[in-house]
Amino acid sequence: MPELPEVETVRRVLETELTGRTITEIVVRTPTFYRPPPRAALTGLIGKTVTGFSRRGKFLSLLAGERSLVLHLGMSGRLTLTDRPAGNRSVKHCRFEIGFGGKTLRFVDPRRFGRVGGPLPKFGPEPLDPAFTPDFLKAAFQGRKAAIKALLMDQGVLAGLGNIYATEALFRAGIRPSRPAGRLRRAELESLHEAIRFVIREGIRLRGSTLDDEAFLDPYGKPGGFQNRVCIYGRREGACGHSLAKTKRPIASRSAVYCPVCQK
DNA sequence: TTAAATTCCTGTAAGC
DNA sequence: TGCTTACAGGAATTTA
Structure with missing residues (x-):
């Protein structure tokens, strides 16, 4: 299950692979989230260029200039990069996909504990921050x-x-x-x-x-x-x-x- | 204020 | 073998 090191690993990969790429497509595959993602938070990203990914605790944020999209993997959530186009219906438990014109980011979450959108909660310090003593x-x-x-x-x-x-x-x-x-x-x-x-x-x-x-x-x-x-x-x-x-x-x-x- | 219990969900493991 | 049940987990929400 993803904890800080796992989420940080994902963050580093996504930052390397997706920074500078422009979002061309959003495919919401299963609208039955435990907490449904605000559709506007997703579709509003179309046409925006990724400026980076940040992490706080186990939360990951896709940054696109002024806009951002908060993601939490829950316990079974997985973010997968593929060169295949978005919209492959045979991918099980796929909740949504973000297309980057040639590359696709998939959010796959069998147990549906993952979250998309919404504000970040209040956190204590990061374990590797100097404030943690x-x-x-x-x-x-x-x-x-x-x-x-x-x-x-x-x-x-x-x-x-x-x-x-x-x-x-x-x-x-x-x-x-x-x-x-x-x-x-x-x-x-x-x-x-x-x-x-x-x-x-x-x-x-x-x-x-x-x-x-x-x-x-x-x-x-x-x-x-x-x-x-x-x-x-x-x-x-x-x-x-x-x-x-x-x-x-x-x-x-x-x-x-x-x-x-x-x-x- | 704190803390414990409950809720979401489904794949897997254990029990019969 | 096939069925049923219990359990696992993070965080928001509710109750004490």
């Missing part, structure tokens, strides 16, 4: 009783972490996902800060993580490499050699995996 974590967690993992995945606290990178960062920092955030000690905040930056940087460097066949692929259709560096996510035994445990209760309504030996 151990002191920031201390202030953000002050007095909070919620599980640390829930806060790490709260985009309003810190932008870009999802289940995979939060799980990995907590393992590397030796902190159990169920710990109340406000009770972390200074040394733990420091190693957590370091661990978050490490997994995000590695995730970007390795072009995201592709954990199974249906998982993330970049716009060329290429898998990422971070799955080979994963220590506990999706594994039965941790990279530490210990067998992993699940928290009794889900955290932020999803199961949380940890190493009962290494994570205190």
Whole structure:
């Protein structure tokens, strides 16, 4: 599922491939989005030239001068580049296509959790921004009783972490996902800060993580490499050699995996 | 203010 | 084998 490193990987590819190209065609293939895209936001792009792509957290924005189009991949969304013309009806789960005269950008989203258009929500800092510091974590967690993992995945606290990178960062920092955030000690905040930056940087460097066949692929259709560096996510035994445990209760309504030996 | 629960959806896995 | 059920996930929304 796309988290910050995956979205950043997509952003870099699209910026390289599409900047300077002019949008010639918009094909909305399935009008049955969970949140239907404002048609005008899409069709208004016709004739505009792409000036770049930006990313905030897991949100991606296509920039075309004054106009922009916000995209979120949800959990199964994929942006695919093809040399085929738009309008191929045999592509399954294709929600819309943007034609660039010879190149086509497809938004394919089987589970329809993806979003198109609309404003960006409020975010916490980017993990690789200088504003993200151990002191920031201390202030953000002050007095909070919620599980640390829930806060790490709260985009309003810190932008870009999802289940995979939060799980990995907590393992590397030796902190159990169920710990109340406000009770972390200074040394733990420091190693957590370091661990978050490490997994995000590695995730970007390795072009995201592709954990199974249906998982993330970049716009060329290429898998990422971070799955080979994963220590506990999706594994039965941790990279530490210990067998992993699940928290009794889900955290932020999803199961949380940890190493009962290494994570205190 | 915070936090927990609910909702969207469908491919996959597990259970019978 | 075929059917049913449970589950997974991110974020907006609702409820406590």
